Amino acid sequence: MTDLVLTPNIESADDFYAELLAAHEGLSKDESDAFNARLVLVLANHVGDRDVLSDALKAASGKG
Amino acid sequence: MFDDRYTLAYKRYPYKKSADQDAAAPVRHPVVVMGGGPIGVATALDLGRQGIPTLVLDDHEGVGMGSRAICFAKRCLEIAGRYGCGKPMVDKGVVWNLGKVFHKDDQVFEFNLLPEEGHEYPAFINMQQPYYESFQLDRFEELQKDGAPIEIRGKNRVDSVEVHDDHVTLQIMTPDGPYTLEADWLIGCDGASSPLRTMLDLDFTGKVFQDSFLIADIKMKNDDFPTERWFWFEPTHGSGASTLLHKQPDDVWRVDFQIGWDVDRKEEMKEENIRRRLDAFLGEAVEYDMVWSSIYTFQCKRMDNFRHGRVFFAGDAAHQVSPFGARGANSGMQDVDNLGWKLGMVMRGEAPESLLDTYNMERIHGADENILNSTRSTDFITPKSEMSxxxxxxxxxxxxxxxxxxxLVNSGRLSVPCTYDGSPLNSADALDGPARSRPGSVCPDVPMGDGYLLSELGDTFTLLTIDADAPDEIEESGVKVTRLALSTKDDKTGALKERYLGDTESAVYLIRPDQHVAARRPNFDDNLIRAAIRRAIGKE
Structure with a gap:
């Protein structure tokens, strides 16, 4: 299995971040929260690997 | 009649009455530059070195007070280097590599910029703007002594202009009263609030950011403060919504406090209030003297066109960005670098006037890139929505x-020169070489013997050959192109191969007078190189 990648891995990180902000533009807070939830699920499905997902949950909680 | 808009740091060109003021008919000058700031004076250096008579008009008599643009990036220094004043800037400037990022008082991480080796100039220097301007003016005077036809007139304020098909008429006010001049070409380098832009009623559109920043330059009384850049997001010590600290020469530190939009400027500018912020931020134990302070707001705007017939705009007059990322003066210098050789060639009859439209194209491309980058930094530093x-x-x-x-942490991205991808002056890339030196890019520097490659390039067109044959000189459409022959055998550091060859064995680069790549291919081909030269001067 592969380990959770926690080193820089996004090409043109500034472009990505700008696109992420743009996706939220014009949404209410509720809509933005819902958007983020959907995004998490889409990305999690892409990752697939259960161990990696568990590690990602730990990293996000600050315990990883 | 002649109120100074600001205090001078150095009086450099006191008003002297010119014979033009008593002339019976308006005297015609080939080039008049409005504004004696860093961009206006650089324009005179560029054109003066080509022997083109250039007259700079400034409504003050020298360099304005205040550190202002304190970060000069490598490309800006390389351009100043081509003009002959890059070295004293680097000697005076402060170089830092270590940065620290704080969030709510805790250090989040630190980074070392570790700039790439093998460049004559550092990635950037910190230096008060008056020094930068002084070094350029020193060079200006040196060129004048060597016979360059350049002149700067203090307390010459342009009050109105009239643009004609083949010249511009200017009404100028002086302490001795008004006079009229004519110019074949007029270049507006008159700053963010450009009076020229207003006189011509031209658009300046974009975004105003609703925030203000308080700058305090302080001189530390003890010198054990480190040469690092510290950036605080939301410090809780009450000094500002974000705070930036970095060093300038003479033991002076720049502190930038983000203080919000609805502020009482007069109140905030009181020394006791500035000291309150500084003490909260530095701690009571740190002793300092106040050197200079100012409050600024900013906008990200640009003109729709940087060329209007016989009139050009350069620097802040043409485009304005947020200060994050040091893209103001640095991009203005790239405007000058781009316009200088093109105007020179058109004035000498070597290139068609349409070449001047590519100044507009290429520098709008640059301005948009700078606005994009500085807007992103601003959005990160001051998020505009809750989710952001x-x-x-x-x-x-x-x-x-x-x-x-x-x-992803964005407290300002280092100013790097833009690549003129898609410029009509580029020939299609015919070399399987490194992306960084593709047509449109500025040539990366490389160590060469005791010196550096960039000091051998520029001013004229150069044919750079690397392990490839070519004639020593080519003349095409009246333009002389000289060859600079290099070999990987002398490439001790491997930088030449890495930056210009990649996996290929040989290369021929056609390089513009502003050190940008116009064309490249693996070997010399007379027809194709000639076509590339014609293309690069707007003849194809």
């Missing part, structure tokens, strides 16, 4: 532990 703030804080939280989030 949540995401920003998430990036900062994660960056403390996880390296992956650090590239």
């Amino acid at each position: 703030r949540i995401l920003r804080d998430a990036v900062l939280d994660l960056s403390e532990k996880h390296e992956f989030a650090r590239p």
